[in-house]
Amino acid sequence: MAMYSSLPVYAILLLLSWTFNSLPLCASDNRIVAGKPLSPGNVLVSQDGVFALGFFSPSNSTKNYHYVGIWYNRIPERTVVWVSNRAAPITTNLSSANLVVTNNSDIVLSDSNGRVLWTTNNSVSMNSISVEAVLDNTGNFILRSLADSAILWQSFDHPTDTLLPGMNIRLSHNTLPLQHLVSWKAQHDPSPxxxxxxxxxxxxxxxxIWNGSRPHLRSPVWTNYLYMDKFNKSAIYMALHHAGDEVYMSFGMPTGSFILLVRMQIDYLGKVNILSWDSNMSVWRALYAEPQHECNTYGYCGPYGYCDNTATVPVCKCLDGFEPRDGKGWIAGSFSQGCRPKEVRRCTHGDDFLAFPGMKVPDKFLHLPSRSFDECREECRSNCSCVAYAYSRMSNMDIDGDDTRCLVWMGDLIDMENNTQGGENLYVRTRILQGDMKKITTLEIVLSVVSSFLVLICVGLICIYAFRDGTRKLLLNWSTRFKIIRGVARGLLYLHQDSRLMMIHRDLKASNILLDAEMSPKISDFGTARLFGVHEQEGHTNQVVGTFGYMSPEYAMEGIISVKSDVYSFGVLLLEIVSGMKIGTTTPSAHARAHNLIDYAWSLRKDGKMMDLVDSSIVEGCSLVEPLRCIHIGLLSVQDDPDARPLMSSVIASLDNKDIELPQPKEPMCFARRNYGAGESQADDLSLENLKGR
Incomplete structure (x- = not known):
């Protein structure tokens, strides 16, 4: 808009109108009164200049149809947010059509033949009172009394496909119908x-989201009456409100928001988007879109199946203790039959519940009001028809005076998802094993998040220590080792960044990596793990626990804990996987000065012989580009300065993209030099006192 700054307002509007369509639009004020209709070629413009109302024809439309609608006035891409006559377009001579305020206190759109195409159909008769129709700064087209400004009708009560900040969708009312956003029929066809x-x-x-009368997508069940999420330095909120006998949902931004133009829209493909205008690029950017994948559509994974959004590509999986009902169909990508229990379940008084964190809870629940958490659980436990429950404390009591939300399920669990962020605990009925069921603690909930993230049924566990003493080494070719490296890296990224609470493992080592039959890794043994709060980045401890050789210098010497502690351990593990050696393995005599594997790797690097570190059993039959890059990443990860070590997100990017240039690592000081004897195990769990003693 800077190029137009010296032009008068009418010239700016005229220039903008040329980008919208071929009609020579003329600026008008923001209102229509009786006797002064709005005709084609004229527009109403809100006082702040943000919105315009007038006649338009959809761009690229093959039909010569015209409509009256509201769009953003100041952006070059015409974006229509409301259409009056979407079901009855103007198909005759446009020049004689007009939009008028009648003496009966209505707004009426008629064509050249005098046929009424759309009307507000205002039920209030106010023949003796003057009225006006105004386009206000929120994009709301309002019919109001001139005497007292009473609102007789407004477009915000009749949304089309778009929700603007300040608009409401009526969710419940004693007499009035529910409100819906209805998509356009096609990209350039605003009909319903x-x-x-x-x-x-x-x-x-x-x-x-409904496809006709069939559910297409279901939102998560509300856990709070106010939901807020941050996008691009600003925040979008959605809230439930109670006003008289009406309950409605609102959408908007806090005062002073960084985002100036934002809207919520259901498009013609059935996707709900929250979009913001990027003035630098002159495009609408999606802040949020659902469904993101076919797996997210309603009931896609069938009963007791869920869409795992933690995977690189969302995929259907069965809840723990369940298996695909149609195994062949499941493998072929047909999930509608869902899952079934692996064994027959019988309801007993001793039944308890297994927690599934991070879940979008199922559909078809029964809402039990005014229950505590214990009462909610007991309601389900005491009823053999109840298969699951979920509980939440609401942020306020705006709706019905009840700040609790107890949900129970009496039938199949349908339409579930697992998410890296958000979601809640779903408690599914299970039988107590051997008369004992452990209590669910905060740590165990987070651990079950990790388990559900990997969702591996370990048929056989093989330690990475198969690298020693012969034939088992042959099982671990380079592609398998690289798969393990990437899998462990993604597991750590989940712990550090994607889980609800950040977790530092503190004892990552080869013996704590379990492999299933497909050689997919699973991080185990979280007995020493440390949970961090939302705003915590670093912690301290006087009781250092872990495994010698894998502990970072700052952790072993000063008790400083951060994600970079795990990065150091990962670097050691990476060097072990590539070399087939253990951290404390005695190095060849030519490098007698090397006290451990890190020292040995650095010595080879200085001598230009890094290829000598690659396990001889994988040298043949594979390019050394990946193994050498992994050694480089390993040396970056074991640097003494925590700030110099990469984050796991950078590690994964460097593993996946060989075009990323890696910085040069600095020589580690090998803080605790100890010459391990041949074959000596370094899985010594040490406290800080023991470490000092050595």
């Missing part, structure tokens, strides 16, 4: 489409 977005008629706690 197949998809709609609105509340579940049976519950205020969730919304749906």
């Amino acid at each position: 489409g197949e998809f709609s977005y609105g509340a579940d008629p049976s519950s205020l706690l969730q919304c749906f």
